[in-house]
Amino acid sequence: MVARGAYRLFTLVSALVLLYLLFPYLYHFGDYVRQTNPFSGQKYIEQAFVANETELACLRGHQTIPGDDRRDDPEESSFGGGPPSDPIPNVVHFIYGLKNPLYHPDAGRFDFLSYLAVRSAVVSLKPKAIYLHYTYLSDPPSPDTNADPMTNPWVRRLAKDITLVHHQPPSGESSTQYAHLSDTMRLQFLLEQGGIYLDIDAFALRSFDKLLRVPRPHDVVLGAEGGNRWGLCNAVIAARANSTFVARWLASYDDVDLSREWNYHSVLLPKEMAETHPREVCALAPDAFFWPTWTWRHVDWMHEPLSRDAAIFWQSEIDRHGGSLFENQLAYHAWNQMAWDRYLKMLTPEVIRAQDTRFNLLMRRFLEDDLYTTQVNKRIIYSTNGS
């Protein structure tokens, strides 16, 4: 009896241990099934599309007013052939570290990938200024809301190219407030100063210069999300200061229970507003900023290892398009939420240099030559200038 009891216990414990060890794989598999099953709806997000004339005119900074036959070619337009006198300013806003990673470890740190996103803006957009709006950037994290951001090696490395703008944390730290703080802050900065807002996982691949010259009354440029254009995503926005569209969008955040409608204000509402106020918005096709999408298969496509021939092919495409995979692509949003655990967190400068994936091919030129990783005591230390 004792032997049998012990045996049962042993079996039970083994099963639990096995379950524990396999959990990440089971979780991964569950996620895979949830996302790729025929009822997940991801096939609509992934569907093929063709950029239409309005979207292409917008991409080229031409007049796109619906029903207006005077479709402008800058060369022979009523704007005198030149750009409008007040293009959208070529300044970039990033927002990072609103939550303190000391108390919210899942908030993440300003790390190699964040550095790479800012580098992509430096290299591709050649902006007049890059503002990094933050509350907590220090490394290691500190309870002090005024801790020195220069303790973060990645911030130090970017220091010559960015302007740090410190924001005090909001009073009363409710999580709903945090969830939308970054959404409303980006609109506030664009309303006050204009420019280009980029999420920290959005990578600029080519100059936005043509877009920035989009003629009034189009004061805002947004990109469609999904091959079915189900929304206009707020991860990349270009806008003139004082745009009525941005003011209206910002006002929509007042007095709503935001905890229940995450995607509505950031993706769906802008699409609805663009349909009711088409003269104010320049809406780009899905490939401009948000292609491929966040679906399981699309994320795989960006990060799967390429054969030698495929790597040569995609590198030549990137060269031909001036830095992007597709003709009309200006940025790539890497969808941190969907891709971090599966791929992004494993990336280092060495991995990006050595392994051919579509994502890595795009990113290589943003790495500075003297950036490398050294292993010391099994802890990864990123070598940085002068430290």
Ligand SMILES: *[C@@H]1O[C@H](CO)[C@@H](O)[C@H](O)[C@H]1NC(C)=O
């Ligand atoms: C192009 O597509 C957008 C988004 O679906 C739509 O609003 C616009 O009317 C279309 N333009 C033309 C010329 O079909």
Ligand SMILES: *[C@@H]1O[C@H](CO)[C@@H](O)[C@H](O)[C@H]1NC(C)=O
């Ligand atoms: C925006 O509006 C404010 C207040 O009306 C004004 O002071 C500012 O000059 C405007 N900025 C731009 C860029 O038009």
